[in-house]
Amino acid sequence: MATVPEGRVDGAALRARVADFLAAHDPATTDPTEFLAARFDAGLAWVHFPEGAGGLNAPRHLQHVVDSEFARHGAEPAGREMLLIGLGMAAPTIAAFGTPEQRDRYLRPLYTGEDIWCQLFSEPEAGSDLAALATRAVRDGDGWLVNGQKVWTSLAHRARWGLLLARTDPDVPKHRGLSYFICDMAAPGVEVRPLRQLTGQAEFNEVRLTDVRIPDTDRLGAAGDGWRVAQTTLMHERMAIGGDAEPREGGLIGVLCALWRDRPELRTPGLHDALLRLWVDAEAARLMRERLRQQVAAGRPGPEGSAAKLSFARLNQEISALELELLGAEGLAYDDWSFRRADGVDLYGRTAGFRYLRTRGNSIEGGTSEILRTIIAERVLGLPAEPRVDKDVAWKDL
Template structure:
């Protein structure tokens, strides 16, 4: 992966020297396919959050030297990343977060709690959104930082998922000291920076659309052929409709990717592919469980040690359980519909009773 980065192929649209070639972004799938055909890994699987969600923010907000320091070990997987955004009282309403950052000379002191932090237990670095001005309206008083997860005062506690695994966590920050150079953007401008990260996250999830006939729909088709005794006209029609939706989703994603090739940041169109893809994945695995009948209610293990490749006799059941998260991670379906309505269709914004009110005065 280091040679891949040095050749400018990790993110082809990035500047030269930072893992890119200043080429059109639409060429990245071609480059990734070459990597797969050569027997290499899919780049985003090496450092899932770092590659698709954080790297763009580093490129836009870190100086060239600092960006070079962060991006190469990110691309090689030597330093993994996580995202310290969501809190117990601030999920979909992210701007309502309560984690505080107080200036102390050239440093910031961070206190608070984050939750649903995927891969925090494996990460060296994190992006962090914290409140620096409780007297400002909630969207205005936020500041964006990156934090070394080995810093004293950080405690990571794994959370067990529905699948039995523990891949995300709650994170406690108690007097964590962050140097000011690890701030991205201006003080109080964290919401702007965070939105660029969230846009990249939606795009990353949308870019995971598999090739024609592969991915979740391939699981459904393979299962269909493996159980001819369970074929019914109703299930046949369901599978046909799911295949059509999967193909429509793939083509829409391709169109969105081409349209975004000339944009500096991810556009709101990525919310469409994220919304459709996450709900489609759930519907496909619901079909699979229906096809399996009573067998679909069984699972061979409920353990964090279950294989990551989703293999084994009850892989479909585990994928079904895992799919419940797709409409939550990367922004809920409700949030995606808001983004589409307001930024794509230009509909009026939702009424907000807390608009313009200082954060500390908002009931919680």
């Protein structure tokens, strides 16, 4: 395979490397898991990751060169619906804060889809104030004993590993007493219960943790530094949910436009005006996401990712509502109420009714729209911060 000379990691060298890889691994005849494993070993999973961890220490903006070359040859990327949390949140967090041993253990099966991941952050009593969480991790020899409850945990019923934020020091202010762990979802004491959604399916769950033992080798970052680690996860989460690269008329706006073109009998002048407004909004949001991806390619994602997630939620809800209005009574038919466990995070769904119901959650998952507006106001626009009376108060005294 062509090597990438030190100091000369550029687009041409990467294209040559991909060409050599494809010559040895035909995507049409190679088992998909084996293909992804070989791609990881070749450093072509995330080129900006360290060598041996799926990357080549290349500049981040060159990832699109690799992805486009694979797509041009019909090589399917890792599955998004099932691996959204692993690829979009766990991988960059482990790459940033994991030890070499943790990277070796977790990243390859994460990329191939052999290990599914979930995120154990939200709690029933903490609401949108993540730093107020109460799940406790107490030091026990060479490990930690964890007790608490998590909620809205997508794919916990399929997950092998979970990204866990827990309180390890209640005697300091809430942001400083947190630690970040990798939780074995098959460990004794982990109980996963389904939460039935408005759509009829259950892609997320509540998770109870009772004396769950986590070895200290599965801690990410320093003890007490969990909030800083979690910020990396959250920034990537918002980009993973709302910052996808899409062609013009990609996503839900494409579904709506296709319906408009295929069903002329449904059209009215008023609906035409509404469709044009949403089309312009969707195109502006697409271009904004492209700019944000360029910023991410130059370094770590910043608070601007909150804007991508915010616009994603608003547009999805408005577009799905217009699709339902366009279909009229036909759009009200819904035959998908039978309870079932979801096999992936399905953001768009199969029918107009499903899309309308599922998009209601877009303004909650991955950061509520209210919290995202506060982040944008304070960290992007530079407006005065909201008063915080608990800033210097120990968590146990709140």
